[in-house]
Amino acid sequence: MIVALVLIAYIPAMRAGFIWDDDVLLTNNPLIKSPQGWWQVWCSTDQKFYFPVTWTTFWLEWRLFGMDATGYHVVNILLHAAGALLLWRALTRLAVPGAWWGALLFALHPVNVESVAWISEHKNTLSLLFFLGTLLCYWRAEDANSRRWYWTAVGLFVLALLSKTTVVMLPVVLLLCAWWRRGRVTSDDWIRTGPLFLLALVSGLATLWFQAQLPADMGTDSAIGLHNPWLSAAMAGWTFWFYLFKTLFPIGLRPLYENPQLNAAVPLSYLPSAAWIGLLVVLWLYRRRWARGPFGGVGFFLVMLFPVIGIAGVLVWRIPPLADHILYLPVIGIVALVAAVVPRHRSYQAFAAVAVGGLAVLTWQQSRIYRDAKTYWLTAVERSPRHAGAHYNLAAVLMREHRYAAAEEQFAQTVALRPNFVLAYLNWGTLLAERGRAAEAVDKFERAVRLRPRWPQIHYNLALALSSLGQTREAIHQLEQTVVLTPDDAEVRYRFACLLINTGDLRRAATALRAVLRLNPAHAAAHYNLGLLLLRQQRLDEAYQHIAAAARLNPNDADARALLTELQRVRDRSSQ
Numbered sequence: 001m002i003v004a005l006v007l008i009a010y011i012p013a014m015r016a017g018f019i020w021d022d023d024v025l026l027t028n029n030p031l032i033k034s035p036q037g038w039w040q041v042w043c044s045t046d047q048k049f050y051f052p053v054t055w056t057t058f059w060l061e062w063r064l065f066g067m068d069a070t071g072y073h074v075v076n077i078l079l080h081a082a083g084a085l086l087l088w089r090a091l092t093r094l095a096v097p098g099a100w101w102g103a104l105l106f107a108l109h110p111v112n113v114e115s116v117a118w119i120s121e122h123k124n125t126l127s128l129l130f131f132l133g134t135l136l137c138y139w140r141a142e143d144a145n146s147r148r149w150y151w152t153a154v155g156l157f158v159l160a161l162l163s164k165t166t167v168v169m170l171p172v173v174l175l176l177c178a179w180w181r182r183g184r185v186t187s188d189d190w191i192r193t194g195p196l197f198l199l200a201l202v203s204g205l206a207t208l209w210f211q212a213q214l215p216a217d218m219g220t221d222s223a224i225g226l227h228n229p230w231l232s233a234a235m236a237g238w239t240f241w242f243y244l245f246k247t248l249f250p251i252g253l254r255p256l257y258e259n260p261q262l263n264a265a266v267p268l269s270y271l272p273s274a275a276w277i278g279l280l281v282v283l284w285l286y287r288r289r290w291a292r293g294p295f296g297g298v299g300f301f302l303v304m305l306f307p308v309i310g311i312a313g314v315l316v317w318r319i320p321p322l323a324d325h326i327l328y329l330p331v332i333g334i335v336a337l338v339a340a341v342v343p344r345h346r347s348y349q350a351f352a353a354v355a356v357g358g359l360a361v362l363t364w365q366q367s368r369i370y371r372d373a374k375t376y377w378l379t380a381v382e383r384s385p386r387h388a389g390a391h392y393n394l395a396a397v398l399m400r401e402h403r404y405a406a407a408e409e410q411f412a413q414t415v416a417l418r419p420n421f422v423l424a425y426l427n428w429g430t431l432l433a434e435r436g437r438a439a440e441a442v443d444k445f446e447r448a449v450r451l452r453p454r455w456p457q458i459h460y461n462l463a464l465a466l467s468s469l470g471q472t473r474e475a476i477h478q479l480e481q482t483v484v485l486t487p488d489d490a491e492v493r494y495r496f497a498c499l500l501i502n503t504g505d506l507r508r509a510a511t512a513l514r515a516v517l518r519l520n521p522a523h524a525a526a527h528y529n530l531g532l533l534l535l536r537q538q539r540l541d542e543a544y545q546h547i548a549a550a551a552r553l554n555p556n557d558a559d560a561r562a563l564l565t566e567l568q569r570v571r572d573r574s575s576q
Contacts, residue, residue, distance in 0.1 A: 002081065002084050002085060002088070002103060002104055002107050003081040003084075003085070005104070005107065005108060005356075005360060006077060006080060006081040006084065006107050006108070007077065007081070008360070009108055009360045009363040009364050009367070010073075010077045010080075010113075010116060010117065010363065010364075010367055011364070011367075012117075012364060012367035012368045012370070012371070013073050013076075013077060013113070013116060013117035013367040013370055014070060014073050014074055014077065015070065015073075015371065016069060016073050016117055016367070016370035016371055016372075017069045017370075017371060017372040017373065018069050018119060018372075018373070019118060019119075019370060019372070019373045019376045020118070020120065020373070020376070020393070021120055022118075022119045022120050025058070025119075025120050026058055026062070026072075026119060026120070027067065029058075031044060031046070031047070031055065031059075032055065032058050032059050032062050033062065037055075037059045038056055038059050038060075041055035041056055041059065042056075045210070047210075048210065049165065049207065049210055050162070050165075050206055050207065050210050051123055051162060051163060051164060051165075052162050053126065053159055053162040053163045054122060054123040054126055054127075054162075054163050054164065057122065057126060058122065061075060069119065072119045072122070073117065073119065075122070076116050076117070076119065076121075076122055076125050077116055079122075079125035079126060079128075079129060080107070080112065080115070080116045080125050080128075081107065082129060083106075083125060083128040083129055083132065084103045084104070084106055084107035085103065086128075086129065086132040086133065086136070087102065087103045087106055087132060087332060088100055088102070088103035089132075089136060090132050090135050090136055091103065091336055091339075093135075093136065093139055094177060094180060094181065095181075096293075096336055096339075096340055097339075097340045097341075097342070097343050098339035098340050098341070098342040098343050098352075099336075099339070101339035101342045101343075101352055101356075102332075102335050102336040102338075102339035102340070104339075104356055105335040105338065105339055105352075105355075105356065105359065106331065106332060106335050108356055108359040108360045108363050109247075109250060109331060109335060109359055109363070110250045110253055110359060110362040110363045110365075110366045111246055111247060111250050111253065111324045111327045111328075111331060112324075112327075112328055112331065112363075113253075113324065113363055113366040113367055113370075114255075114323065114324035114325040115324070115325045115328040116367075117366075117367050117370040118325070118370060121325045121328075123163055123164040124164060124325055124328045124329075125328075126163045126164070127160050127163035127164035127166075127167050127329075128328065128329065130156045130157070130159045130160035130163055130167075131160045131167050131170060131329065133153075133156045133160075134153050134156040134157045134160060134170060135153075135170075135173070135174070135177070137149050137150075137152045137153035137156060138150065138153035138174060138192075139177075141153055142192070150192070154195060154196065154199070157170060157196055157199060158199060161199060161200070161203040162203075165203050165204065165206075165207040165307075166304075166307050166308055166329070167329070168200040168203055168204050168307055169200070169303050169304055169306060169307055170196065170200070171193045171196040171197045171200055172303050173300060173303060173304070174189070174192075174193050174196070175189055175190075175193060176296065176299050176300060176303065177296075179296075180292070180296045204307075230264040231262060231263075231264040231269075233270070233273060234262050234264060234269040234270050234272075234273060235259070235260075235262055235309075236273060236309050237270065237271075237272030237273025237274070237275065237276050238260055238262065238272045238273075239305075239309045239322065240272070240273075240276055240302060240305060240309070241272050241275070241276070242257075242322060243301075243305060243322075243326070243327055243330065244301070244334065246324070246327065247301075247327060247330075247331050247334045247335075248334065248338075250359070250362060251362075252383070253324060253362075253366055254379075254380065254383040254384050255369065255376055255377075255379060255380040255383070255384070255390070256321070256323075256380050256384050256387045256389055256390050257321070257322035257323070257384065257387075258322075258384060258386060258387050259321070259322060276302070279298070280295075280298070280299075280302075283295040283298060293337060293340055294337060296333075296337075297333040297334060297336055297337030297340075298333065298334075298337070299333070300330070300332065300333030300336075301330045301331075301333035301334050302330075304329045304330040304332075304333065305326070305327075305330045308326050321389075339352070373393075373397050374394075374397050374401075377390060377393045377394035377397055378394065380393070380394070381394050381410075386417055387417070388413075388414045388415075388417040388418035388421055388424070391410045391411075391413040391414040391417065392410070392411070392414040392421065392423065392424050392427075394410050395407045395408075395410035395411045395414065395424070395427070395428075396427065398410060399427070399431055404431060404435060407431060408428065408431065408432075411424050411427070411428040411431070415428075420451055422448050422451050422452045422455065422458075425444045425445070425447045425448035425451070426444075426445070426448050426457065426458055426461065428444045429441040429442075429443075429444030429445040429448065429461060429462075429465070430461060432444060433461065433464065433465050433468070438465045438466075438468045438469050439469060441461075441465040442462065442465045442466060442469065445458055445461050445462035445465060446462065448462075449462060454485060455485075456481075456482045456485035456486045456489075456492070459478045459479070459481040459482040459485065460478070460479070460482045460492060460495075462475075462478045463475040463476075463478035463479045463482065463495070463499075464495075466478060467499060472499055472502055472503050473503065475499055476496070476499050476500065476503065479492065479495060479496040479499060480496070482496075483496055488519060489519075490516045490519035490520040490523060490526075493512050493515050493516045493519065494512075494513070494516045494523065494525065494526055496512050497509045497512035497513045497516065497526070497529065498529070500512060501529065501533075506533055506536065509529075509533060510530060510533045510534075513526050513529055513530040513533070514530065517530070522553055523553075524549070524550045524553035524554035524557065524560075525550070525554075527546040527547070527549040527550040527553065528546070528547060528550035528557065528559070528560050530546045531543045531544075531545075531546035531547040531550065531563075534546065540567065540570065540571070543567065544564075544567045544568075544571065547560055547563050547564045547567060548564055551564045
């Protein structure tokens with residue numbers, strides 16, 4: 001029944017398309033498309049995160065579905081349904097009352113739509129299976145004193161970590177469950193979970209290393225760069241309450257949420273965190289009476305949220321963006337707690353049935369916004385009109401549709417809401433340059449340069465815009481900056497050389513062209529232009545070699561072939 005209800009509730013998601021970073025993670029990911037990608041994803045450090053199990057399943061799905069989004073969505077929905085069934089088994093094993101209702105509430109909860117209907121969050125639905133599988137095998141090993149089941153649990157935990165690192169808190173969950181089952185945590189519990197804690201530590205450190213390789217905040221809404229631990233601590237309490245409210249009252253769900261503006265110097269900013277601490281103290285004090293269940297459910301909720309709220313999360317001392325998919329695992333603690341009261345009275349069951357029906361309707365409606373990227377970002381702008389990221393991404397979609405005037409309006413909204421949004425200035429300038437409005441493009445690029453002076457792409461685009469306006473010397477200066485920032489980029493050096501030729505600085509141009517050929521010996525245009533410069537210096541033999549290389553590398557270059565023929569005649573005459 002759970003599977004059938006999930007399939008019905010997620011019918012709109014089956015017809016959904018690719019959105020947001022699905023292109024980066026899947027459709028335009030060279031490792032996913034490569035025939036050798038199935039093993040390269042295990043060795044590569046080029047990805048944002050080290051999730052090789054997730055990448056491997058993407059690699060397999062690409063061979064099955066290609067650019068047909070339906071297949072990916074169906075797989076994700078089935079994984080979610082399977083996860084709900086395993087949750088039912090796990091709650092039953094823990095003797096949680098209303099285990100079936102808890103699994104059903106999880107299966108149809110609308111905050112899970114983002115994890116199920118967004119292809120990129122395949123890592124959530126996949127890691128859930130291994131997470132719950134680990135719990136079930138561990139408990140079986142514990143009850144039967146079985147090494148085989150214990151090491152099976154360890155293996156499944158490794159697969160969970162390699163699917164998504166946010167499952168690192170599973171060893172803590174096991175200790176919490178040990179307390180739930182026996183009322184205490186023994187030394188044997190610590191010994192059994194020791195290897196799992198070690199695996200979690202290694203995985204967490206590896207994730208931090210991968211994150212350290214990424215550039216710092218580049219003007220997007222991907223994270224709020226708050227390096228103040230006090231502010232992060234204040235924000236953590238607010239975040240916990242926000243997610244609890246969305247779990248209990250899943251209305252007004254949005255693709256993007258705005259982080260509140262808190263002040264670490266204001267004592268009231270710490271009130272939400274203090275309230276959580278007070279709640280936990282009360283639940284612990286009454287754990288032997290009425291609070292055993294609430295402490296377990298709330299404890300699970302907080303433990304699973306802890307890695308993703310910023311304090312000890314992937315982005316250390318930063319506040320990650322609020323998002324529904326973050327709740328995919330933590331929500332289990334609250335739905336299990338709510339479901340535990342259902343079997344106590346028949347009227348509760350009637351209320352639960354109505355609630356499940358309401359959740360199913362909300363899930364159906366929420367799934368519809370994933371139809372395509374345009375629908376998704378239009379919804380984001382409608383529901384979060386003051387979120388700069390929503391306007392920026394809608395502008396990008398409108399650019400792809402060649403609706404340039406509408407895209408400009410969205411870029412203007414973006415920078416009005418967030419004046420330091422570098423990517424907005426960069427892409428707005430690119431749009432203007434492509435439409436022949438170079439002077440306006442220069443203004444946008446210069447604003448971006450002031451915000452991120454060490455971002456080479458901005459200097460490069462600014463140089464092209466300045467060059468189109470005839471401001472060659474200014475363009476050369478910008479390309480010099482680009483060369484310094486990207487010394488191994490042959491194309492940037494070639495563009496630099498061409499501008500030097502236009503200004504008559506032939507000596508520096510020749511040096512730049514030689515640098516291009518050191519980086520890329522097969523650069524036909526660089527060979528040709530260097531050959532022309534050498535001809536001006538009457539260095540015929542060297543010129544002949546470079547013109548011959550240009551003609552060989554680009555047989556369709558009629559100018560190179562004609563010049564090569566003429567040089568051959570000159571050489572023949574001089575040898576007679």
